[in-house]
Amino acid sequence: MTTADGTPVQSTTHPTAEEAQAIAQRGLDRGAMVTLFGRCTVDYEGRAASTLGPGDRHVMLKPDGSALVHTDEGQQPVNWQPPGCDHEVFLDEGHVVVRSERPAPEEELTVTFEEVTHAASFDVTDPTDLSLTGTEEDLRQRILDDPDLVEPEFTPLSTERNTPAGAVDIYGEDADGRTVVVELKRRRVGPDAVGQVDRYVGALERDLHDDAAIRGILVAPSITDRARELLAEKGMEFVALEPTAE
Amino acid sequence: MTTADGTPVQSTTHPTAEEAQAIAQRGLDRGAMVTLFGRCTVDYEGRAASTLGPGDRHVMLKPDGSALVHTDEGQQPVNWQPPGCDHEVFLDEGHVVVRSERPAPEEELTVTFEEVTHAASFDVTDPTDLSLTGTEEDLRQRILDDPDLVEPEFTPLSTERNTPAGAVDIYGEDADGRTVVVELKRRRVGPDAVGQVDRYVGALERDLHDDAAIRGILVAPSITDRARELLAEKGMEFVALEPTAE
DNA sequence: CAATGTATTTCGGAG
DNA sequence: CTCCGAAGTACATTG
Structure with missing residues (x-):
C-alpha cells in the first residue's frame, strides 16, 4: 500500500x-x-x-x-x-x-x-509473511543439508526415530561417536522444550543401555533465560538457528 | 541544544x-x-x-x-x-x-x-514529570487519611510491617483491640491474594503468640467468586474500595 | 471468554 | 550493588 x-x-x-x-x-x-x-x-x-x-x-x-x-x-x-x-x-x-x-x-x-x-x-509491508515462511520442516532440511550448523562433524543417522517418549527430530552421532538427540523448534523455546529433550534422552539411555551419556541438543532461533538455566542444569546444549537462511 | x-x-x-x-x-x-x-x-x-x-x-x-x-x-x-x-x-x-x-x-x-x-x-527538551494516580500507593493514602473506609474505628498502627511471610500493607487494630492485617490491591483480586493475606495472618499469629485470632482484610475494587469463597473458608473479610475517590 | 505463566520483561525501592 | 515486587505490565498459550 x-x-x-x-x-x-x-x-x-x-x-x-x-x-x-x-x-x-x-x-x-x-x-x-x-x-x-x-x-x-x-x-x-x-x-x-x-x-x-x-x-x-x-x-x-x-x-x-x-x-x-x-x-x-x-x-x-x-x-x-x-x-x-x-x-x-x-x-x-x-x-x-x-x-x-x-x-x-x-x-x-x-x-x-x-x-x-x-x-x-x-507504509509498512507486513514482515509477518516473511518470518512465517520458516517451518520446523525447513529447519530439519536445513540441518540435514548442512549438519555442521549444529556442530562440526555432527552426523545425522535418522529422523523421527522412535523412543518410548515419542519420536526424536534428529538422531545422530558427534565427532567422538557419541549418540546425539536433536530437538527442533521453529521459534523461541521455553522450559517445556527442555523437558521434552530430557525425556527423549532419558528414554534412549534406558532403551540403548548406553554407557556413555547421550547428548541432548535443542535447536531453535532463541531460548528463554529459564530454559537456558534448566538446559545447563541437565548438561544439555542449545544451538541458535533460524528455520530459514537469510 | x-x-x-x-x-x-x-x-x-x-x-x-x-x-x-x-x-x-x-x-x-x-x-x-x-x-x-x-x-x-x-x-x-x-x-x-x-x-x-x-x-x-x-x-x-x-x-x-x-x-x-x-x-x-x-x-x-x-x-x-x-x-x-x-x-x-x-x-x-x-x-x-x-x-x-x-x-x-x-x-x-x-x-x-x-x-x-x-x-x-x-532535539528534545522535556522538563516535566509524569503524575500518575490510581496506584496501590493512592489506595494506601486513602485509607490512612480515612481508616473508617475499611471499617468504623479501624486504627492503622504501621505500614509495611515486616513478618516472616513479607511486609504487611497496613497493620492495625479494630474497635475491640484485635490485631488486623490489611492487604491492598489496586484492582480485582483472585485466589492468589487470599493466599497472601492468609500467609501474613499465619506468620503474625506465630510471631505474636496471640490468643485472639488475627483478622485478615482484603481491600480491593472487586473480588472473583472463587477468591470470595476461599476468603470465607478462612474466616477473612473483603472490603470493596477503589484506589481513588470518584 | 477468562485464567495462567513467561519476559532480552521494565521499573522502582529497600537493604 | 543485588534482591524483591509491582506494572495502566504485554504477550502467548491453554481450558
Missing part, C-alpha cells in the same frame, strides 16, 4: 497544524504508521490516570490501534495505548490533537500539540 | 546511505533522538539471541542509550536495547548499519538497512 503518488513515506518538518493533521489522518486512513513530533501535553484516563505537562515528545500511531508516546529517555514509552484502539487526529482551536480510545476497558489517551515540528507517515 | 542552523529537527526522505548515516551520527553526537525507517534485517545477541529477516521497520535511538525497533504491529518493540548502550551508525558496503551495544551484560543489536526511506533527528 502506498500514497497516491506511489511514495511509501511522507514527511514534513515544521508543518502547519492543517498540514500535520492532514498527513496524520490520511496516513491512518491508509493503514500506515504515523509519527508526530513536537511540544505537547499528554493526558491518560482509564485503568489509571496520568497527565504530562508541556514537553517535546515523539508520538507513534500504529495501524493496529496501538499508540506510543516517547521522550528522549527510557526504553518504555511515557504514555501509550494498547492495540485495538481507534486513533483520531483533529484540530482544536488551531492545535493538533491526537485522541486514541478503546471501549473495554474504557481508556482514552489525548495528546495536544502546541506545535508539531515533524509529521510523517510510513 | 540545536543543529548548526538552529533547527531542532532534521528530516530527509529517500536519503542516500551517506546522507542517512550523516544525519544519524550527527544527531547522536548532538544528544538528539534519531529515527530511521526502511527495509532492514535485525540481529540481536545477548541475554537471548534472535534474528529478523528483511522487513520495513522503524528504528529509534535515544540519547540515553536505548534503542527501539518497531514494526506496524504491537505495543512492544520487536527488538530493543535498554538504556546505557553505545549507539553507532556506519556504512558497510553501501548499507547503513546501526549497532547498539552494552558491556554488562554483553548485548549487541545490529540493524542492517537494505534501504533507508526516512532519516530524522529530534
Whole structure:
C-alpha cells in the first residue's frame, strides 16, 4: 500500500497544524504508521490516570490501534495505548490533537500539540509473511543439508526415530561417536522444550543401555533465560538457528 | 541544544546511505533522538539471541542509550536495547548499519538497512514529570487519611510491617483491640491474594503468640467468586474500595 | 471468554 | 550493588 503518488513515506518538518493533521489522518486512513513530533501535553484516563505537562515528545500511531508516546529517555514509552484502539487526529482551536480510545476497558489517551515540528507517515509491508515462511520442516532440511550448523562433524543417522517418549527430530552421532538427540523448534523455546529433550534422552539411555551419556541438543532461533538455566542444569546444549537462511 | 542552523529537527526522505548515516551520527553526537525507517534485517545477541529477516521497520535511538525497533504491529518493540548502550551508525558496503551495544551484560543489536526511506533527528527538551494516580500507593493514602473506609474505628498502627511471610500493607487494630492485617490491591483480586493475606495472618499469629485470632482484610475494587469463597473458608473479610475517590 | 505463566520483561525501592 | 515486587505490565498459550 502506498500514497497516491506511489511514495511509501511522507514527511514534513515544521508543518502547519492543517498540514500535520492532514498527513496524520490520511496516513491512518491508509493503514500506515504515523509519527508526530513536537511540544505537547499528554493526558491518560482509564485503568489509571496520568497527565504530562508541556514537553517535546515523539508520538507513534500504529495501524493496529496501538499508540506510543516517547521522550528522549527510557526504553518504555511515557504514555501509550494498547492495540485495538481507534486513533483520531483533529484540530482544536488551531492545535493538533491526537485522541486514541478503546471501549473495554474504557481508556482514552489525548495528546495536544502546541506545535508539531515533524509529521510523517510510513507504509509498512507486513514482515509477518516473511518470518512465517520458516517451518520446523525447513529447519530439519536445513540441518540435514548442512549438519555442521549444529556442530562440526555432527552426523545425522535418522529422523523421527522412535523412543518410548515419542519420536526424536534428529538422531545422530558427534565427532567422538557419541549418540546425539536433536530437538527442533521453529521459534523461541521455553522450559517445556527442555523437558521434552530430557525425556527423549532419558528414554534412549534406558532403551540403548548406553554407557556413555547421550547428548541432548535443542535447536531453535532463541531460548528463554529459564530454559537456558534448566538446559545447563541437565548438561544439555542449545544451538541458535533460524528455520530459514537469510 | 540545536543543529548548526538552529533547527531542532532534521528530516530527509529517500536519503542516500551517506546522507542517512550523516544525519544519524550527527544527531547522536548532538544528544538528539534519531529515527530511521526502511527495509532492514535485525540481529540481536545477548541475554537471548534472535534474528529478523528483511522487513520495513522503524528504528529509534535515544540519547540515553536505548534503542527501539518497531514494526506496524504491537505495543512492544520487536527488538530493543535498554538504556546505557553505545549507539553507532556506519556504512558497510553501501548499507547503513546501526549497532547498539552494552558491556554488562554483553548485548549487541545490529540493524542492517537494505534501504533507508526516512532519516530524522529530534532535539528534545522535556522538563516535566509524569503524575500518575490510581496506584496501590493512592489506595494506601486513602485509607490512612480515612481508616473508617475499611471499617468504623479501624486504627492503622504501621505500614509495611515486616513478618516472616513479607511486609504487611497496613497493620492495625479494630474497635475491640484485635490485631488486623490489611492487604491492598489496586484492582480485582483472585485466589492468589487470599493466599497472601492468609500467609501474613499465619506468620503474625506465630510471631505474636496471640490468643485472639488475627483478622485478615482484603481491600480491593472487586473480588472473583472463587477468591470470595476461599476468603470465607478462612474466616477473612473483603472490603470493596477503589484506589481513588470518584 | 477468562485464567495462567513467561519476559532480552521494565521499573522502582529497600537493604 | 543485588534482591524483591509491582506494572495502566504485554504477550502467548491453554481450558
